[in-house]
Amino acid sequence: MAKLNVTNLKKSYGSLEVLKSIDMQVQEGEVVCLIGPSGSGKSTLLRCLNMLEEVTSGEVVVNAQKLTDKNTDINKVRENIGMVFQHFNLFPNLNVLGNITLAPVELKKASKEQAKEKALQLLERVGLKDKASENPARLSGGQKQRVAIARALAMNPDIMLFDEPTSALDPEMVGEVLNVIKQLAQEGMTMVIVTHEMGFAREVADRVIFMDGGYIVEEGTPQEIFGNPQNERTQDFLNKVL
Amino acid sequence: MKIKTRFPKLILFFVVLLTTLSMLSPLTNVKAAEKTYQIATDITFAPFEFQDTSGEFVGIDMDLVAAIAKDQGFKYEIKPLGFNAAVQALESKQVDAVIAGMSITDERKIKFNFSDPYFDSGIIMAVSEGNDDVSSYNDLKGKKVAVKTGTEGASFAESIKDKYGFSIVTFDDSANMYEDVKTGNSVAVFDDYPVLAYGIKQGNGLKSVTDKEAGASYGFAVSKGENAELLEMFNTGLANLKASGEYQKIMDKYLETGSNTAATEDTGFFGLLKESMPSLMTGLKMTLILTVVSLIIATIVGIVFGLMRIAKSRLLSTIAMIYIDIFRGTPLIVQAFFIYFGIPAAFDFRITAFVAGLITLSLNAGAYMAEIVRGGIQSVDKGQMEAARSLGLPYGKAMLKVVLPQAIQLMIPAFINQFVITLKDTSILSIIGINELTQSGKIIIARNLESFQMWIIVGIIYFIVIMILTKVSNVLERRIKNGKA
Numbered sequence: 001m002a003k004l005n006v007t008n009l010k011k012s013y014g015s016l017e018v019l020k021s022i023d024m025q026v027q028e029g030e031v032v033c034l035i036g037p038s039g040s041g042k043s044t045l046l047r048c049l050n051m052l053e054e055v056t057s058g059e060v061v062v063n064a065q066k067l068t069d070k071n072t073d074i075n076k077v078r079e080n081i082g083m084v085f086q087h088f089n090l091f092p093n094l095n096v097l098g099n100i101t102l103a104p105v106e107l108k109k110a111s112k113e114q115a116k117e118k119a120l121q122l123l124e125r126v127g128l129k130d131k132a133s134e135n136p137a138r139l140s141g142g143q144k145q146r147v148a149i150a151r152a153l154a155m156n157p158d159i160m161l162f163d164e165p166t167s168a169l170d171p172e173m174v175g176e177v178l179n180v181i182k183q184l185a186q187e188g189m190t191m192v193i194v195t196h197e198m199g200f201a202r203e204v205a206d207r208v209i210f211m212d213g214g215y216i217v218e219e220g221t222p223q224e225i226f227g228n229p230q231n232e233r234t235q236d237f238l239n240k241v242l
Numbered sequence: 243m244k245i246k247t248r249f250p251k252l253i254l255f256f257v258v259l260l261t262t263l264s265m266l267s268p269l270t271n272v273k274a275a276e277k278t279y280q281i282a283t284d285i286t287f288a289p290f291e292f293q294d295t296s297g298e299f300v301g302i303d304m305d306l307v308a309a310i311a312k313d314q315g316f317k318y319e320i321k322p323l324g325f326n327a328a329v330q331a332l333e334s335k336q337v338d339a340v341i342a343g344m345s346i347t348d349e350r351k352i353k354f355n356f357s358d359p360y361f362d363s364g365i366i367m368a369v370s371e372g373n374d375d376v377s378s379y380n381d382l383k384g385k386k387v388a389v390k391t392g393t394e395g396a397s398f399a400e401s402i403k404d405k406y407g408f409s410i411v412t413f414d415d416s417a418n419m420y421e422d423v424k425t426g427n428s429v430a431v432f433d434d435y436p437v438l439a440y441g442i443k444q445g446n447g448l449k450s451v452t453d454k455e456a457g458a459s460y461g462f463a464v465s466k467g468e469n470a471e472l473l474e475m476f477n478t479g480l481a482n483l484k485a486s487g488e489y490q491k492i493m494d495k496y497l498e499t500g501s502n503t504a505a506t507e508d509t510g511f512f513g514l515l516k517e518s519m520p521s522l523m524t525g526l527k528m529t530l531i532l533t534v535v536s537l538i539i540a541t542i543v544g545i546v547f548g549l550m551r552i553a554k555s556r557l558l559s560t561i562a563m564i565y566i567d568i569f570r571g572t573p574l575i576v577q578a579f580f581i582y583f584g585i586p587a588a589f590d591f592r593i594t595a596f597v598a599g600l601i602t603l604s605l606n607a608g609a610y611m612a613e614i615v616r617g618g619i620q621s622v623d624k625g626q627m628e629a630a631r632s633l634g635l636p637y638g639k640a641m642l643k644v645v646l647p648q649a650i651q652l653m654i655p656a657f658i659n660q661f662v663i664t665l666k667d668t669s670i671l672s673i674i675g676i677n678e679l680t681q682s683g684k685i686i687i688a689r690n691l692e693s694f695q696m697w698i699i700v701g702i703i704y705f706i707v708i709m710i711l712t713k714v715s716n717v718l719e720r721r722i723k724n725g726k727a
Contacts, residue, residue: 052628079634089629093647102643103633148629155633 001064003028003190004049004159009058011044018044020214022058026159026192031185033201034194035225036211037237042194045211046161049192050081062159079107082152086164088144090136090151096123097132100151109155122150126180142173149180160184162193166200178204198241202226210234279318279472281307282328282337285675286415286688289440289496290343290460291322293685297521302436303341305492306360307462310479316472322685323595323675326392326414330579334587338469343434345394345458355466357476359459364435365398366455368448369423376429377451382408388419388428394457395432417687420446421694440496446691514695518686525682526703532596532678533665536603540664543604544611549641551616562612569609574670578602582674599671607664614656618649651722658715662708669704679703 004026011019018041026032034042047053048060051067051074060067065077091099100119104110110118123129126146136144145165152160162181166174178200185191185204195201201208201222208225210218210233218231226242229235283291283303291301299320311318321328321337329344331337333353345363346356369376376382384407389396391412399410411428413419416437422428424447431438435454442448462476483489550562569577582598593601622645630640672681683700687693 050632052632075631075634075636077634078632081632083629083632085625085629087625089623089625091626091629091644091648093644093651103630103635106639106643107634151633 002026003030003063004192005059005061006045006049007059007061009045009048009060010056011041011048011053012056018214019048019056022214022216024209024216026190028190029188030206031189031191031193031204033205033208033222034192034211035196035198035201035208035237036217040211041214042211043163046163046192046194049159049161050078050083052083079103079109079155080157080159082149082155082157082160084145084148084152084160084162084165086167088136088141088148088168090139090144090148092136094136095132096128096134096136096139096147099136099147100154103151104154107155115154119150119154122153123147125183126150127176140173141169142176145169145173145177146180149177149184153184158190160189160191162191162195164194164196166195166197196241198226198238210237212237277317279316279339279469280321280337281318281339281341282321282323282331283340284325284328284342285322285681285685286417287325287343287437288416288688289436291341292689293521294689295517297524302361302492302496303343305495306480306483306489307341309483309488309492310476313479313482314475316475321595321675322677324414324673325390327673327675329392330583332463332465334583335465335468335590336583336586336592339462339464339472341462343437343460344463346461347397347458350463353466354463355470355473356461356463357473358480359461360480361436361460362457363394363460364454364457365395365432366435366438366450367430367432367452368438368442368450369430370426371447371449373429379406379452382406382430384408385430386411386428388413388422388431390414390416390419390433394434398455398457399432415684415688416441417684417691417693420448420691423448436496441691511695514690514692515699518682518696518699521682521686522679522700522703525677525679526707528676529665529668529678529680530707532599532603532668532671532676533661536600536607537661537664539600539604540607540611540660543608544615545646547608547612548615548619551612552619566609566612569606570613574602574606574667575673577606578671578674581605595671595674595676598674599668599676603664603667603671606667607660610660610663611657614653614660615649617656618653619645621652622648654715654719654722658712658719661715662712665708665711666704 002025006022006024009019009022010017022045034046036042044053048055049062051060055068058068062077063080065072067074067077091102094102097116097119100122101112101115104115104118105112120129120132123132126149128143128146128150131139131143131147136147139147165181166177169177174197178197181191181193182204193201193205205222207219208222209216210225210231212233218225218229218234225234226238229238286292287301289301290303291299294300299322304320307318307320321331323331325342328337328340328342332340343361343363344350346359350356367379376385379402387399387403387408388411389399391414396410396412403410411422413422416433419431419433420441423431431448434457438448438450442450462473464473480489547562547565550558551566553559578599581602582593582595586593626644626648627640630644631637635643668678669680671678672684675681677685679700683696687696690696
């Protein structure tokens with residue numbers, strides 16, 4: 001069974017339907033990149049995968065748990081789904097270490113010492129061990145995003161969601177963040193990434209999904225989508241961004 | 243440098259200490275006072291009741307009650323509430339009896355049982371010392387006359403105002419009433435003979451111009467059907483005192499010419515300051531306790547209702563909205579009367595003025611705090627809540643650990659503002675007889691009639707305290723910002 005299974009998902013804001021019947025599967029260890037023009041519904045779709053957006057109708061199943069069922073403990077499910085946001089959303093009231101250890105300690109996944117030790121390992125992995133006691137406000141954008149990734153990884157998730165992780169970064173900082181994500185991909189993490197970095201998508205994705213107007217228009221391997229797009233709208237979009 | 247940084251902590255420490263102490267003492271009092279009669283009285287009705295320079299309540303009523311209690315062997319506690327509050331407190335059975343130079347009238351007999359009359363009063367009219375134009379009722383045509391609400395003087399003035407064509411201005415205490423005449427807003431005052439005579443003797447700047455109008459008599463009152471034994475003891479005791487000559491002694495003490503003027507009266511500003519400081523500091527302590535305790539409660543109330551206000555549940559947010567609207571939409575003084583007199587009267591129980599005042603201030607400030615909390619939370623970036631929830635933190639934990647700490651920082655300026663407002667609002671509680679700073683001022687003025695200088699002193703004390711607190715808060719605010727930003 002697929003790690004992540006979306007069936008006939010619809011999402012409306014009032015009378016505005018932003019997702020129109022989405023079907024999507026993500027296999028264990030697969031890296032899926034969502035691309036498409038602004039307003040196509042990619043971010044909304046991503047946010048439905050951990051119920052940050054309420055789903056209007058349809059089904060989202062993660063690890064065989066139906067998220068769209070009211071009886072499912074959504075907090076428990078979210079512990080296994082890490083999310084990284086466009087604007088980092090680090091907690092300014094906590095230092096770097098506090099940001100990373102908050103959830104594991106509060107949710108009793110680890111003692112304070114264990115959580116701290118794990119946090120330092122994660123910071124080392126993203127190259128920021130020396131910033132452990134720093135205030136998030138004093139970090140650069142790229143550093144913030146790497147801390148945000150470490151924060152998500154601290155819960156030992158088996159799925160990671162990335163919502164335009166490099167869109168708010170200065171160009172010279174994009175690389176350091178993408179490298180961390182690439183490393184995760186190589187380690188076999190299941191990931192869904194909304195991105196505007198086509199080069200990155202081509203390099204890291206196992207599968208690319210092109211969305212437009214609330215529909216999945218076309219999907220395939222990076223070679224298929226970038227090398228030989230079938231749909232006219234996909235071709236249009238790629239002509240503009242590449 | 244070290245002194246500077248320790249200062250706020252020291253103040254906090256003291257405030258917390260005072261608070262705990264005062265929270266404990268009223269509770270123990272209530273329990274120990276089972277057979278102690280609560281007798282309410284006025285605060286500004288010399289020579290019947292007033293505070294002497296050492297802060298003791300003295301006067302004809304006070305001495306009489308003390309002598310009768312001794313004669314009859316009962317225990318009592320005097321509650322100086324102010325005349326109107328005392329009458330209302332008796333009506334709502336917050337107290338057992340009232341002795342406040344109260345005239346026995348038919349209207350009052352409907353609700354109260356009176357003792358035998360213990361004093362025969364009468365009404366005289368007085369004008370400003372330098373006023374030679376008004377010497378009889380005929381001179382009052384088209385003028386204003388000052389009276390004290392609910393007094394015999396007021397009903398007398400009411401009865402003759404059409405005949406002589408004057409209008410009436412009413413006051414809640416004698417000091418303000420005299421001041422109104424002295425400043426010329428009103429040309430004359432009608433007041434009970436002994437009171438006015440005492441005031442003139444104290445040099446209140448007035449002179450009497452008419453003979454005493456035969457008036458009603460003063461009585462000691464209990465609620466109808468309650469405390470019959472207390473009334474009987476009072477009557478028996480009063481008869482005993484009259485027989486033994488002690489009654490006359492008390493009258494002579496307060497009504498004999500020159501008896502009180504002998505007391506050293508240093509009315510210079512600094513003499514006044516020195517003399518009134520102990521009472522004012524006691525009042526200030528109460529003001530600070532009320533402010534701090536009610537703000538602590540208001541903060542908790544505010545957080546709860548602020549969270550309810552933004553809750554997804556429509557029921558919760560409607561409840562919060564109703565609470566906030568009611569307390570922001572009615573005056574504090576009405577809330578205080580409702581909580582102190584209204585609710586206990588309707589449901590037949592007693593609360594102390596301190597507790598009622600605390601509840602009033604807490605609920606009032608709580609409504610404003612709820613709005614401050616709501617505003618603070620809503621100005622925290624939505625992404626903060628989302629990031630916390632995406633990690634698996636439940637709503638409550640995310641709120642407590644991530645959103646609220648940030649919201650509180652944003653709330654600090656509004657919180658300091660509310661602190662100052664609540665501190666000033668405590669003065670309104672003087673109306674239900676809480677002896678805070680304003681009430682202390684009123685009581686002192688009732689004794690020495692120096693309203694101009696005393697209100698300056700009271701005002702300066704408020705100003706200094708608020709300035710200190712504002713500065714301390716600003717330092718705290720800067721520190722919190724620097725530590726976290």
